[in-house]
Amino acid sequence: MGADPRFFPARGPISLAAIATAAGARLTGDGAREFLDVAPLALAGPGEVAFHEGRRNTAALRQTRAGAVLVAPSAEAEVPDGCVALVCDAPQLAYTRVAALFHPRPVPVPGIHPTAWVAPDARIGEGTQIGAFAFVGPAAEVGAGCILGAHASIGAGCVLGAGSIVHAHASMAHCIAGARVVLHQGARIGNEGFGFVTTPMGEHVTVPQIGRVILGDGVEVGANSCVDRGAGGDTVLGPGTRLDNLVQIGHNVKTGRGCVIVAQVGIAGSTELEDYVVVAAQAGLTGHIRVGAKSRIGAQSGVMNDVPPGTDVVGSPAWPARETLKAFAWLRRQVAAKGNDRTGGTP
Amino acid sequence: MGADPRFFPARGPISLAAIATAAGARLTGDGAREFLDVAPLALAGPGEVAFHEGRRNTAALRQTRAGAVLVAPSAEAEVPDGCVALVCDAPQLAYTRVAALFHPRPVPVPGIHPTAWVAPDARIGEGTQIGAFAFVGPAAEVGAGCILGAHASIGAGCVLGAGSIVHAHASMAHCIAGARVVLHQGARIGNEGFGFVTTPMGEHVTVPQIGRVILGDGVEVGANSCVDRGAGGDTVLGPGTRLDNLVQIGHNVKTGRGCVIVAQVGIAGSTELEDYVVVAAQAGLTGHIRVGAKSRIGAQSGVMNDVPPGTDVVGSPAWPARETLKAFAWLRRQVAAKGNDRTGGTP
Amino acid sequence: MGADPRFFPARGPISLAAIATAAGARLTGDGAREFLDVAPLALAGPGEVAFHEGRRNTAALRQTRAGAVLVAPSAEAEVPDGCVALVCDAPQLAYTRVAALFHPRPVPVPGIHPTAWVAPDARIGEGTQIGAFAFVGPAAEVGAGCILGAHASIGAGCVLGAGSIVHAHASMAHCIAGARVVLHQGARIGNEGFGFVTTPMGEHVTVPQIGRVILGDGVEVGANSCVDRGAGGDTVLGPGTRLDNLVQIGHNVKTGRGCVIVAQVGIAGSTELEDYVVVAAQAGLTGHIRVGAKSRIGAQSGVMNDVPPGTDVVGSPAWPARETLKAFAWLRRQVAAKGNDRTGGTP
Structure with a gap:
């Protein structure tokens, strides 16, 4: 199961070759095969790419239904049949790059919402999006390509650099x-x-x-x-x-x-x-x-x-x-051994 | 002293009979007697209903000036003369029901405040109240009978079920x-x-x-x-x-x-x-x-x-x-006994 | 370095005599000399007034480039040459008064922002400033000389006394x-x-x-x-x-x-x-x-x-x-002495 398209429409399909390139992973299998989204190892289906990292999730790796999985060389042998192994050194880091292929950082939709208020002497950079009920105070400067969410407030005289995001409220x-x-x-x-x-x-x-x-x-x-x-x-x-x-x-x-x-x-x-x-x-x-x-x-x-x-x-x-961990372990042993001795722990 | 009518106007007067019924309490005294509000045991007057639960507040019960009090059978004997005892098994739970008689859950006043902004493709259920500067984003769904407070924000694509309340901000x-x-x-x-x-x-x-x-x-x-x-x-x-x-x-x-x-x-x-x-x-x-x-x-x-x-x-x-409580008690005894012994607690 | 004038324009210049009076400090030097702002001891320049309190910052006092410094009598000797010593009993308290000379509490700019919403039956005191997207609910009372920031919300029936400030959101x-x-x-x-x-x-x-x-x-x-x-x-x-x-x-x-x-x-x-x-x-x-x-x-x-x-x-x-500090110190000694003894700390 990929992301809910109401919130995170995926920019797929994307070819396995493009995915492997983004991941810096060794490509095995058909580079033209197309994938629809990323998903967690335990929820992914055949059209989705997952990743595996750490010893904890080996069972999940063996049972995954993902179409492809980013794995470290040491875990490659655990990838089940029918799932493409994309072998790389840092699978989670590689995953951030693959996930960003399907779900790039939000891009501002330039413009000022009709309900927003921008002070006459504020400066707004090119391509910036200003949401509903957002406030930009006197003499404030908002750089290019920013996103201000609903009810965001930029106080008088503040400076916000390019490409910044101020979420709702x-x-x-x-x-x-x-x-x-x-x-x-x-x-x-x-x-x-x-x-x-x-x-x-x-x-x-x-x-x-x-x-x-x-x-x-x-x-x-x-x-x-x-x-x-x-x-x-x-x-x-x-x-x-x-x-x-x-x-x-x-x-x-x-x-x-x-x-x-x-x-x-x-x-x-x-x-x-x-x-x-x-x-x-x-x-x-x-x-x-x-x-x-x-x-x-x-x-x-x-x-x-x-x-x-x-x-x-x-x-x-x-x-x-x-030292702290030692102290607590020691304290615990003392009490386990002597907790019933109301006179305390010394002879 | 009942609730401040500026914030919580009471829906009284309500008869003792109706109160006893809501509470599931045994009615004693004049069922037609009318009460104006609920109030805490220590603040209630003759026109108000209080409750008592737990051993801690027996003194407050004995001194209450409340007109009626919800009490467990075990505390009935402590109810002072002139105060009606409404005996029930779970007085605090009964109190929630009696209090809700006087102060029912807020009911939405249907409509959209002129300063609110609702996306054209958002869906708003029947009877829902949308407050000042509230924001309902594109493709969001707000169910029937909801209340959105001032500056509430429902992001794009969100779903909010019927009868929900989103308070200010x-x-x-x-x-x-x-x-x-x-x-x-x-x-x-x-x-x-x-x-x-x-x-x-x-x-x-x-x-x-x-x-x-x-x-x-x-x-x-x-x-x-x-x-x-x-x-x-x-x-x-x-x-x-x-x-x-x-x-x-x-x-x-x-x-x-x-x-x-x-x-x-x-x-x-x-x-x-x-x-x-x-x-x-x-x-x-x-x-x-x-x-x-x-x-x-x-x-x-x-x-x-x-x-x-x-x-x-x-x-x-x-x-x-x-185990933890034992450990701390033990540690405390050690220190009380030996705190001045800079060589530590063992011989 | 004084305060950033975009946010805190200083009301200077102010004479040393006026500063000493506000501070309740003994005046030494030229009372007509003018200062531009206050600043922290380590950042102040010749046109600025700093303060010193506590033993911790003696080195900073000796090296300060401030034009004047508020100091306790006990630290007067550490004030470097060329820096005016303003000797007083409670230098930090004196500093609050001097700083307030340069940066008085914000004064409301009376009026209601065009985007704000005030309920018809709300009462607003004289000289009060109401900011963008602020909400004042039905039957609320806002006293004289208040400041409500952007997106501030005063709920129905609330009372806010004179001279209050409700910051953004x-x-x-x-x-x-x-x-x-x-x-x-x-x-x-x-x-x-x-x-x-x-x-x-x-x-x-x-x-x-x-x-x-x-x-x-x-x-x-x-x-x-x-x-x-x-x-x-x-x-x-x-x-x-x-x-x-x-x-x-x-x-x-x-x-x-x-x-x-x-x-x-x-x-x-x-x-x-x-x-x-x-x-x-x-x-x-x-x-x-x-x-x-x-x-x-x-x-x-x-x-x-x-x-x-x-x-x-x-x-x-x-x-x-x-007692707590003793307990922890004792525990630490126990473990330092015996941490390698896996059988616990008692013979």
Whole structure:
């Protein structure tokens, strides 16, 4: 079963030869044979192309009804009879290219919806599509070839680079965004940071938050995620950084290139992530710390100190991953052995 | 004190007899006596009906000024003089029925607000109400008797079943929804999943996300919660499943019937919940696991493995609830006994 | 480097004398010297005013190129030559006042945007600004001098006090809000609480949620945060309470004056916070508990019981902070000493 044509009409049929070329895969079988779509291994039929990667799904591979499958050399022998094996080194990466043949990135339909509102002094690039009830504020600049979904809001003075997509209900303010940026539904960019001073009488006085948000080329911000603007100076997401849904980014946070921030993570003010840091779901990072390049923060971790480059940490408070896992295993053994001893675990 | 009539005008007066019938309660006293509204036990006055359930609130029951109270047989003796006892087996359930007498589910006022925009080829069912600035995209279908709030957005091709409510600012895309579905304010359905492959050069390449979201009959999605569409194949919330606010549902997650997902929970991609699973607040479930029917996941748990049916787990990493609680109690005793011993807890 | 004039045009130049007066600082140097803006210590140039507070940033103070700096008496000696020291007791609080000289709170531009929709029977106060696609429902009241951003939604019957700001895409329903309330982008007020009763057949029956949300004067609600209305009776945020982004407030929660709820915190139904409670990021509070005045809940804590006034707790489950930190340190020592002993830690 391919994609639902109501949402994702497939651009097929496409020949096996073209598919193999896109995938960078070794072609076996009839290059002229035509395929209609891609589909998951377990759901694909004879007119569809699937992929297999990882040890987990070998059973699904053996039983697939797909017409062709992208596989690593090590799994080629498991491809069932009647299914074409497209052998390549990185099947999932190859799949992204084949899937994009059938389902290319949405192309803007140039024009401004009659219900949208664009400020007279805003600048809109060529070929850009502006959806229903979208708002483009005074002096804002939207680059060429962008798509603004229904109810999207580009605040006064904002800059959005070419080829960007702002999905339905996403909003940005006080933001300079690069090319090919994607804001998913309900993303909130440029909020006032949570900055205030409390007087001795207990009154909270707002510190004027007069910085910006800078989004590098290719940054993606997930649905209903929030990125606060700098208090003074900027909040910066480096090129290619991706945020999943419901993520919180505090004021003056900085990330390097290609960081990956999974759903419901929170990063407090002024913390800096170097390049290619991965923060797994629901982790929290306190403010004013630095996480070294390529470090990985485990899910639900609570990070309260700097993390050296290339380090895996986990737990709350976060320790090096190996140590935390050891601690929990040890604790579990203690309790298994002695849980009924109400005097505690020592003789 | 009943409900604020600016928001919830009560459909009273209603006779005690009618109230007792709706509640399935044993009627004592004058069936013709009239009541004006329901109210909480501690705030109700003589013209109002309250309920009592659980041991916690016995003091409030003894002191209530309510005119009538729904109570279990075991608490009947605590009802103060002058207050009518409406004795029934499940007082809170009975209360939902009595409250619905005074405050029935909102009924759509059929029509399309002059500021709304409905695509020419969209189909709108009879008796449906479409609010200000609501958007219904091309080829979308909205069933009969629905309510779309202000700024609601129904994306191209979506299907919304009869009797559904989409509250203000909620949006759906790539979604097929059953009857009596409720999306609360700012809910985001059908977001692109967080699926990408990272090249050896560190570039993140999006895997086309070409699946859908399927919402069963009676599904409710809380305010600002997010449900990503399938990567290939569908994300599915089974009939009667309820999500609280700020919940994250990853691509290809599947839930059975009547699951309950409390606020700020995150469920990663491809994880499956069987029927009637309860996930308490802020818990996280990793991807590609299976949680058996009627299992209960404790608040803030981190679940990294399959959970057998009917199991309670808690903790991060999650263990069986009894074991985790024992471990923490044991740890606490250790520290209480030996916390000052810097050499550690063993001789 | 001062603020980006596209977003935050500075109201300068302002004389050093005026700056010192606003700051309540001791003036040294030429009172007629003019400054152009405020800026962070590390980025400020000779025309700008910065501040220094805390031991952490002494190096930045020594190296600053700012023209003037607000400092505590204890740090005056570290101010470099050529930089004017503005000595005061609370430099950050003084900074908020100086920054507000250059960047005063946004002033409404009175009027209703041509694309907005205001119900005929809604009342709008003098001097209020209503933005593009904003919605003000039937019988709603918006006070004087308010700002409603693009796509803001004020539901039927709501009351919003004078001087309030509802940022883009925020929405309120069933809410009575005081003066100077701020709702940040995408905040959701007045959602139906997560209240239902499950029948023996597994069906979830909604308990009609017929209470309100009451927001005291000066309450702020962060981006994409959610505040559910009461089930019966009200959800109340006391005067001056501030919520950061992505916070969840359940039905019938009550906070006192000046509480601070940091990002991604969840507070379950009917829990009460007395005055000036601080709840750090990602903590969770179960329902029906009471947290005493000035207590502080640590980040990621899970609070399951009442907390006495003035108490710091941390951990999940939350214990007194000192005890939890001791427990984790002890556990870590155990494992460091004995982690390789697979038989467990006791002889």
